[in-house]
Amino acid sequence: MRRCFLYKDNYRDFLSAPIKIRGKEVKNRLFLAPMAGLGNVAFREMVAEFEGFGLLFTGMCSAKAVPQENRNISNVFKWRDEELHYLVCQIFGAEPKAMALAAKRIEKEGFFGVDLNFGCCAAAICKKGSGAALLKEPELAKNIVKEVRDAVSIPLFVKFRSGWYDNPIDAAMHAAKMAVMFEEAGADALVFHPRVAPDRRLRPPKWEHIKLIKEAISIPVFGNGNIFEPADCKKMLNISGCDGISIGRMAVAKPWIFSTIANGFLPDNDIYQKTATRMITLLLKHYDERTAVKMFKKIVPYYSAGFKFGHSISKQLLRPDNSGEIYRVIDELFTKSSQNIETMERPNLHLFL
Numbered sequence: 001m002r003r004c005f006l007y008k009d010n011y012r013d014f015l016s017a018p019i020k021i022r023g024k025e026v027k028n029r030l031f032l033a034p035m036a037g038l039g040n041v042a043f044r045e046m047v048a049e050f051e052g053f054g055l056l057f058t059g060m061c062s063a064k065a066v067p068q069e070n071r072n073i074s075n076v077f078k079w080r081d082e083e084l085h086y087l088v089c090q091i092f093g094a095e096p097k098a099m100a101l102a103a104k105r106i107e108k109e110g111f112f113g114v115d116l117n118f119g120c121c122a123a124a125i126c127k128k129g130s131g132a133a134l135l136k137e138p139e140l141a142k143n144i145v146k147e148v149r150d151a152v153s154i155p156l157f158v159k160f161r162s163g164w165y166d167n168p169i170d171a172a173m174h175a176a177k178m179a180v181m182f183e184e185a186g187a188d189a190l191v192f193h194p195r196v197a198p199d200r201r202l203r204p205p206k207w208e209h210i211k212l213i214k215e216a217i218s219i220p221v222f223g224n225g226n227i228f229e230p231a232d233c234k235k236m237l238n239i240s241g242c243d244g245i246s247i248g249r250m251a252v253a254k255p256w257i258f259s260t261i262a263n264g265f266l267p268d269n270d271i272y273q274k275t276a277t278r279m280i281t282l283l284l285k286h287y288d289e290r291t292a293v294k295m296f297k298k299i300v301p302y303y304s305a306g307f308k309f310g311h312s313i314s315k316q317l318l319r320p321d322n323s324g325e326i327y328r329v330i331d332e333l334f335t336k337s338s339q340n341i342e343t344m345e346r347p348n349l350h351l352f353l
């Protein structure tokens with residue numbers, strides 16, 4: 001507690017400072033959170049153009065699929081060689097041996113690290129015992145961490161939630177116990193999203209629970225959940241004393257957010273148009289037309305959440321069924337239209353689920 005109140009006052013300097021994870025230096029303490037469907041190779045290329053982050057995380061990849069996955073065919077297990085030194089690949093699964101095999105492939109390919117998904121609460125994932133379901137199976141979760149630790153020497157991250165039980169004390173204590181177990185089993189850093197699984201992302205995360213995790217273990221702890229503007233970072237750091245911050249949805253609304261936090265980057269007004277245009281261009285660079293359009297549409301609601309009339313913008317951007325139309329609608333929205341496009345500091349939460 002002492003530490004966070006003293007030196008995290010200057011939160012920008014703190015977040016811009018390097019940190020070592022398993023002896024490997026990370027440029028700063030801001031991470032792009034793993035987001036299936038959103039954090040694809042094209043989106044990451046755009047984030048990289050703005051800089052300001054320490055590590056980027058892929059969306060979750062199936063551990064069973066990773067060992068034989070072809071990066072030229074897969075939509076998710078796909079990367080640019082230039083990003084590997086700051087890219088962490090996240091995997092999900094429920095079998096220690098399969099997770100270890102996937103981690104070996106990830107190490108062999110040259111990723112910075114591997115991240116275990118113990119936080120996803122999507123029914124399709126939990127039904128198979130993966131993601132947040134593992135928080136109900138502490139022994140199995142521990143064995144997965146151990147098996148992966150024994151298999152690779154790259155940094156090993158665990159991303160997890162507060163568990164399943166919506167009693168504030170139980171949830172926090174359970175999460176702290178899990179954190180100790182992950183550390184003992186060989187994890188090098190934890191990313192903690194302080195919500196119970198049934199909450200999904202609906203109710204506000206309990207940042208004060210990140211503090212319990214931080215105090216329970218000695219490896220770095222990264223806080224996650226509802227960072228919407230730079231000042232939120234200061235709040236989260238002061239409440240929790242965490243070592244860094246992982247940002248998800250806001251990076252889709254404003255891919256330059258890391259640079260704003262770390263470097264004080266203030267964009268021009270035309271950044272919104274440029275970003276939307278760049279996004280579809282990069283998607284077309286990495287994917288075929290159909291996939292690129294599909295992926296653009298996944299991004300649209302989160303991107304639109306940064307506008308005052310986001311619903312209307314989202315609706316217009318979701319209408320096209322080909323990339324040519326997407327370019328035309330972007331152009332019309334931002335340059336030709338008489339609409340006054342107002343942006344907001346904090347996102348429209350109805351678009352931000």
Ligand SMILES: Cc1cc2nc3c(=O)[nH]c(=O)nc-3n(C[C@H](O)[C@H](O)[C@H](O)COP(=O)(O)O)c2cc1C
Nearest residue numbers: 033034035036059060159193225226227247248249
């Ligand atoms: C569309 C979407 C996909 C996500 N996919 C993953 C995932 O693959 N793995 C994971 O650990 N978390 C996933 N998350 C959760 C985020 O990593 C993060 O914990 C959550 O969005 C809260 O952080 P934020 O408020 O900064 O967005 C996803 C979130 C969203 C919105």
